[in-house]
Amino acid sequence: MEGGTLGHYLYHVSFRLGTTRKQAGSAEAFEKIDRDYVINAAKAAKSADSSHRQRLVYLSSGAANASSPFPYLKSKGLTERGLASLGYSDFIAVQAGVLVGAERSETRIPEAVVGWVTGALSYVGLALDINVATPGRSIVTAGKLGTAGLPKSVGATQAPAHEGASAYTLISNTGAIALSKEN
DSSP states (O other): OOOOOGGGGOOOEEEEEOOHHHHHSHHHHHHHHIIHHHHHHHHSSSSOOSSSSSSEEEEETTTOHHHOOSHOOOOOOHHHHHHHHHHSSSEEEEEOOOOSSSSSOOOOOOHHHHHHHHHHHHHHOOOOOETHHHHHHHHHHHHHHHHHOOGGGGOEEEEEOTTTTTOOOEHHHHHHHHHTTTT
């Protein structure tokens, strides 16, 4: 990469990084991994050449909200805003629901309880959970299609611009499930 930056060679960048506060060891370490690492990696992947169009796709949370009183949801919302402020030509946030079907070495009681509740609600038509493999397929497809190419069945919406962050595309949990079935 002599004479260039990593971003000069990339057209589609996606992120699927996360941890728990317990695994991170503290709230500060959690934020560093969940937000700072993601935003810094996206900065490093961004081309300095404004004519080089790049698409960024990020796996977020269905309830992401920069104003949330819950640290996890607040971190996801702030990360979305931070990524939207980087100037990618197309930014898509896939707001997945509760991830189910993951094989973990440790038991996460709160996650198990939430998973049981969301699983029960799925029987009445509320898609609040998502198999752990599904967002990966959705992200790859969103990266290939971009906002302009997303099928209407995905139901993508636009997050408004906010304090230095550009407007960007949101794909809900239901949309991620639908998008994962696209070829």
